[in-house]
Amino acid sequence: MLDVIHQTKQEKIFDMRKTIQIIISLSILGFASCQNKNVLDGKSFIGFEEDIYFDSSSPTFQTILTFEDDSVLVVKNLISIVDKDTLNFKRKNSSYQYKGAVKKENNNLEFVAYAYNCKGCQVTFRVDKKGNGKKFLEKKTYKGFVTKNGLNLNGVNFKPE
Structure with missing residues (x-):
């Protein structure tokens, strides 16, 4: 009878350890998912930038x-x-x-966005080493970081909309 009681205590200890391991694993998963959450998701930012287009010098x-x-x-x-x-x-x-995919690491972000859904989207025509012509859609590259008040990309401040 003493063996049965002793065995039951060991089973209870084993079950408690298993329960604690499960709780710790779930806590780690929950914490990790919070860390990977994209803080930019669903947000819009506005900024004013100059860019070279067609024959204009630096339109805003x-x-x-x-x-x-x-x-x-x-x-x-x-x-x-x-x-x-x-x-x-x-x-x-x-x-x-333009549309693009965002690469975000900590507070740094980077993306290349390609022209779409516009009349007369500028298409660049390039010739490769073999003399073959290829068309490329215009693209814009942005690099920067998340700030306390929005974003800083290519030296331009973007504020939440």
Whole structure:
């Protein structure tokens, strides 16, 4: 009878250890999933940047970045700023859209977005070493980091929309 009681205590200790291991494993998984959460997901940011387009020297664009999962939608609206006040601008008819995949590590992020869904999207024609011509869609590369007040990409501050 004493053996039966002793065996039951050992089984209880084994069961407790197993339960503790399961709780620890679940806690680690929960913590890891919180750490990997994309803080940009579902958010939009606005910034003003100059860019070279066609024959214009440096037109100004109101750029809106919208993040979803690990991708980004970039909408660049051509504007003219009145009296150097970015709150006082006139939107022109030109708008360019780009899509890309975001690489994020800690607070650093980087993405290359390719032109899409626009009339007259600029297509670059390049000739390779063999003399074959290839068409490439225009692309925009952004590199930077997440700040306390938004994003800093290519030296331009983007604030939450």
